[in-house]
Amino acid sequence: EAGVTQSPTHLIKTRGQQATLRCSPISGHTSVYWYQQALGLGLQFLLWYDEGEERNRGNFPPRFSGRQFPNYSSELNVNALELEDSALYLCASSSVWDSEAQPQHFGDGTRLSIL
Amino acid sequence: AQSVTQLGSHVSVSEGALVLLRCNYSSSVPPYLFWYVQYPNQGLQLLLKYTSAATLVKGINGFEAEFKKSETSFHLTKPSAHMSDAAEYFCAVSFGNEKLTFGTGTRLTIIP
Numbered sequence: 001e002a003g004v005t006q007s008p009t010h011l012i013k014t015r016g017q018q019a020t021l022r023c024s025p026i027s028g029h030t031s032v033y034w035y036q037q038a039l040g041l042g043l044q045f046l047l048w049y050d051e052g053e054e055r056n057r058g059n060f061p062p063r064f065s066g067r068q069f070p071n072y073s074s075e076l077n078v079n080a081l082e083l084e085d086s087a088l089y090l091c092a093s094s095s096v097w098d099s100e101a102q103p104q105h106f107g108d109g110t111r112l113s114i115l
Numbered sequence: 116a117q118s119v120t121q122l123g124s125h126v127s128v129s130e131g132a133l134v135l136l137r138c139n140y141s142s143s144v145p146p147y148l149f150w151y152v153q154y155p156n157q158g159l160q161l162l163l164k165y166t167s168a169a170t171l172v173k174g175i176n177g178f179e180a181e182f183k184k185s186e187t188s189f190h191l192t193k194p195s196a197h198m199s200d201a202a203e204y205f206c207a208v209s210f211g212n213e214k215l216t217f218g219t220g221t222r223l224t225i226i227p
Contacts, residue, residue: 004158006158033214033215035215042217042218042219042220043205043215043217043220045214045215045216048213048214055213056213056214058214090158090159092159092215103149103161103164104161104215105161106151106158106159106160107158108156108157108158109157109158
């Protein structure tokens with residue numbers, strides 16, 4: 001079974017540019033989550049998509065946005081990049097069941113560097 | 116709001132010794148609890164999860180964790196450390212299928 005795949009592995013941008021990160025979930029998983037892992041700030045929840053809809057959003061400015069496609073893959077877009085956006089961005093997927101929380105399975109991340 | 120506290124940002128143990136990584140949660144209702152491991156330049160790998168079925172949870176790579184409601188704890192243990200266990204470990208909490216809230220992580224070093 002293929003795991004969660006993210007692309008690109010590394011992305012280098014300059015301040016003010018826009019970045020697009022992509023994520024393909026495990027087959028059969030309908031939920032996709034995005035997290036930011038920045039140095040000194042730990043793992044912070046960004047966005048949760050399920051069945052094409054945004055279900056929850058973390059405490060991030062509106063220039064962080066995303067979407068989920070009909071095949072359940074997802075994009076994270078970051079506009080007007082700032083130096084502090086430099087981080088490892090992790091995508092996770094899970095199946096959604098009514099009775100019990102299913103664990104989230106993570107990809108290897110996209111490392112975004114802002115120059 | 117729920118939160119997770121991991122005591123000790125760095126833990127060092129000798130190869131073959133007991134590994135104990137501490138996690139305490141704060142929540143008004145019993146949460147779902149998870150331990151993840153992160154190796155350098157990789158994502159997070161699920162070690163084990165607690166979802167109320169049993170208080171002692173066995174995971175991969177010989178790790179286990181015990182949920183103690185009275186202590187609001189979910190400490191991770193392994194009887195005998197291996198060099199390959201060197202990594203960063205994260206405790207996380209969730210309620211249902213929403214976001215994970217992570218602790219700040221514990222970097223485990225294994226001394227030969």
